[in-house]
Amino acid sequence: MYLAAYDQAGESRALISDAVPSGCRLHWMEAPERQTSHTRWHQSQVLILATDRWPEPSIDLLIETFSPRHIVLLDQTPESHWYGMPSRNNLHLCDPERLAETLATLVQVSALRPSSRLAMMSARPEFDSALLAISLAWQISRDTQHQGDVLILDIGQPESDIPSYLNQPAGIDFMSLVERSACIDKKWLAEQGVELAPRIHVIGMSEQEYPSAMTQASLQTVMDKLETIYSSIIVNLVGMPICPLLQLMAQRCDQHWLLTDQKNISLAQTRRLAEMLYQAGARPGGVNLILAPFLTQVLPGREMIAAQLELPIRGVLPCAHPLTTDINAGTLLPPTGRYKQFLREVDRLRTLKAEKSHWLDKLTGVIAREVNNE
Numbered sequence: 470m471y472l473a474a475y476d477q478a479g480e481s482r483a484l485i486s487d488a489v490p491s492g493c494r495l496h497w498m499e500a501p502e503r504q505t506s507h508t509r510w511h512q513s514q515v516l517i518l519a520t521d522r523w524p525e526p527s528i529d530l531l532i533e534t535f536s537p538r539h540i541v542l543l544d545q546t547p548e549s550h551w552y553g554m555p556s557r558n559n560l561h562l563c564d565p566e567r568l569a570e571t572l573a574t575l576v577q578v579s580a581l582r583p584s585s586r587l588a589m590m591s592a593r594p595e596f597d598s599a600l601l602a603i604s605l606a607w608q609i610s611r612d613t614q615h616q617g618d619v620l621i622l623d624i625g626q627p628e629s630d631i632p633s634y635l636n637q638p639a640g641i642d643f644m645s646l647v648e649r650s651a652c653i654d655k656k657w658l659a660e661q662g663v664e665l666a667p668r669i670h671v672i673g674m675s676e677q678e679y680p681s682a683m684t685q686a687s688l689q690t691v692m693d694k695l696e697t698i699y700s701s702i703i704v705n706l707v708g709m710p711i712c713p714l715l716q717l718m719a720q721r722c723d724q725h726w727l728l729t730d731q732k733n734i735s736l737a738q739t740r741r742l743a744e745m746l747y748q749a750g751a752r753p754g755g756v757n758l759i760l761a762p763f764l765t766q767v768l769p770g771r772e773m774i775a776a777q778l779e780l781p782i783r784g785v786l787p788c789a790h791p792l793t794t795d796i797n798a799g800t801l802l803p804p805t806g807r808y809k810q811f812l813r814e815v816d817r818l819r820t821l822k823a824e825k826s827h828w829l830d831k832l833t834g835v836i837a838r839e840v841n842n843e
Contacts, residue, residue: 470494470576470753470779473513475501475531481519481543481565488569490576492781501531510535512779514753515575517568519543523550532560537750539575543568559750576754578781581605581724581819583615584700588722589625590715592738594708596728596761597789599623599630602705603669603801604815609701610668618664620699621671624718626708629673636799637665642675647687653694666802670699685717692721711745720749726783728761731769740778754781759818761786783821787814 474485475498482497489495496509516535520528523546532540541561544551552562563571581587587605589598606619623629624643632639640662646653663670695702704722709715719725725746729739739758746756758778763771763785775782791807804812817823 470515470781471496471509471513472515472517472572472576473498473510473535474517475519477518477520477522477525477528478545481545484565484568485517485519485543488572490569490573493572493576501527514538514747515572516540517543517572519545520551521545521547532557536560538747539750539753541568541571541575574754575752578754578757578783578821579724580821581609583609583612585724586696586702586704586722587724587726588704588719589707589726589728590709590719590742591707591728591735592710592742593729593735594626595730595735596707596786598625598705598707598728599634600789600792600796600801600811601728601761601786601815602703603631603634603666604812605703605819606669606701607666607802607804608812608816608819615701617700618668618670619701619703620663620695621669622695622702622704622718623671623673624709624714625674625705628675629671631671631673631705632665634796634799634801635665635671638662639671639673639675640665641672643672644675644683646672647683647691650687650691650694653691653698655698658698683714685713688714688717692718696721711741716745716749719746719751723752724755724757725751726757726759727780728759728786730760730762731764731767731774736769736774736778739780743778743780757781757783759783759786762788784818786818787811 470493472489472493473496476482476485486495496513516531516538518528518531518540536557537559539559539561541563542551543565544562561571589601591598602621602623606621609615610619621631622643623631629639658670663672665671704718706715706718707728727739727742729735743756747753758780760771760774760782769777771782789811792811795801795808801808
């Protein structure tokens, strides 16, 4: 991940360099009026500015040019003048003591909180995003920190698969929801057959729907209402190319999981999706790569992919092939057998918690340490 920095007085370089999170690369800008055309400027996800002047046209220009990507501003003016400027979602004013913490908050990969909005994305409809969405919704709905229902907006292409996976009839579709947005409330949605599993609500996209028919205003209205009803929303956008609908939905989410395999064409399309998200103001640490699937015997390997894309790899999507029988029989939920193991692996993607060691492994480790001490 690239960070760009401009230190106007030239006295904060050591401070900024020491605050850069591990794994990030720092590019120094010497002449901002010329650097905005530099490749590193366009590749950078975060801009760090340090200034002791106000007003300062060159800083204003950098803020306007780099936005809506995230900017961290060290206000070193005697009267903290920059704190009086109009607030912007992507502008983070901080003191030198909080610089490292602020940068870490922007670039670190974080657990998916129960009250989050997640977008799952891939330009190629080759991944079992329906199963991943169901699994995440099931885990979130049973999280002790979560109250209420989980909504899956299954609007990827070519069509919604989740009702078939759950062996349930589909409820109201997304286009009908847009057309009847004035009716949306919790009670009305329950009457539209959206609950396909306990505490899991699904709204899909039918084959006959055309996203281009939706206006930005109508979509914003629907999402505003849904977000007042559901604290946890999973948006399945897998298979949808970059388009206004995808951009609008992605902007409503605080985490973005990009699913990709190891083919060069998939990686190239994933890079374009990530760049679109950064340019739209997504938090860099919230744009994560999910390798789906990942084969260790195939190149490029995990380290090569991470270096090639400059994206944090969140993890590997578990193999879903053993679950085909359960999917065909419509017996995924409640989970049994192999699906329970699949859910545990998906939950590690959600929480970022390491797998707990088996009691036998722990006992073996204790014995080994005692032997070494002797």
